[in-house]
Amino acid sequence: MLDEVDRGLVHALHVDGRAPFSRIADVLGVSTQTVARRYRRLRAHAGLRVVGLAERDRAGLSSWVVRLTTTPTASQAVAHSLARRADTSWVKLTSGGTEIFAVVQAPHDADASRSLLLHDIPRRGGITAVSAHLMLHTYLGGPTTWRGRLRALTPAQQERLAPPAVPPGGHAPPPADADRRLIEALGQDGRASYSVLAAATGWSQATVARRLTGLRASGALFFDVEIDTAVYGVTTQALLWMSIAPAHLEDVASALATHDELAVVAATTGPTNLLAQALCASPADLYHYLTCKLSALEQIGAIETAPVLRTVKAAGTLPGGRPPR
CATH class of the missing domain: 3.30.70.920 (Lrp/AsnC effector binding domain/regulation of amino acid metabolism (RAM) domain)
Incomplete structure (x- = not known):
């Protein structure tokens, strides 16, 4: 299980996946060495990893x-x-x-x-x-994450860590082909140094820094954080496949996106048109969520619950990941 510093570190990485350890340490009120040591320990024992991901619509x-x-x-x-x-x-x-x-x-x-x-x-x-x-549409997930990880920092602390905001109403062009090598490298390690990213792209470190800043500012690139949810007390995961009448889909999905038990809410095509992922402390907690909180939404016509036994791969690229042939 995580202590206060660990939780603060993970929350900080959700705010800015590339925030320097020194800035995180200043916000948490601990030493830079402590943050670096906790980061290495969580990487080794809890699967902590920051990954850079392309915003799918902008990437086509x-x-x-x-x-x-x-x-x-x-x-x-x-x-x-x-x-x-x-x-x-x-x-x-x-x-x-x-x-x-x-x-x-x-x-x-x-x-x-x-x-x-x-x-x-x-x-x-x-x-x-x-x-x-x-x-078709993501209501929770992607750049927005499970709230169970986002309770360690105060709004003031988050503001001190926040990267520059995306300009409102900006319509930057999609990532160029040359940017894809940079995004692929960040998909394996979102905190990779500029020298490592320069070697992966063939660019200078100055060019890497400029392109990375531009992709983030335009919203074409965001950073996600992977970590074993068991360290947050989650022992039971399930995928929920729901059928909702189209007239009620927006209202139901928006309501589900506010539920602390859910990490993903997305509208899809198919015989079920709403998908959610539930993270619960125990099977009893999942049962309580299904029969009490979820059942209160009468617009849900049918639901299939598929328990998750194991996550083989999360958001980022596995080392040695290859494109389809």
Whole structure:
């Protein structure tokens, strides 16, 4: 479990993933050495990682929610195969280990389910069903994260850490092809030094700093924080697939986005049109959420609950991740 300094550090990285340790230390009232030591410990023992991610609309990408049903013996191999792809994120084993959930990034004009079927999937036996649904709108998730991580810092402390604000109404061009090498490097380590990023892009450190500042200021790039939710007392995760009449979808999704138990709320295509991820302290807490808090929203017509057994891949690229062939 995390202490006050650990929680403050993780919250600070959510405010600015590249904030210097010295600035975080000043806000937390501890030494720079303490912050650096805690960061290294959390990386080693809790999977802490900052990752830089492209804002999908500006990058010309669509997100597809993919569900694969497998035989129990095939699920691990298929999940790890998907996780190695550079275009996947949030690869999870669900429903007793016989279903795989993944989010696939694809160009706006591409069909993610067709892409997967034509590449990695046919090479694996044991696949019994595949479905893919376009993610239409995100109400919670992406640049906005689970509130369980955001309770350590006061508004004044957050203001001291906040990076320069995105200009209102700005419409900067999407990232250029040359920027993609920078974003890919940040997808593996969002706190990589300018020298490491220069080596990855072939640019000078000054050019890296200028382009990174421009991408952040335009909103084309944001930073996410990965960490094992177990250190926050989460033992039970579930994906919730809900059906809501279109006339009520906006109201229900907006209401769910305020629930502290949820880390993701997104509208999708398909037989269920609203997806959420619940993070709870125990199965009893999940039951209480489903039967008390969620059931109060009468507009929810049906719900499927898929327990998450394991997260194989989170938001960032795995080391050695490759693009689809």
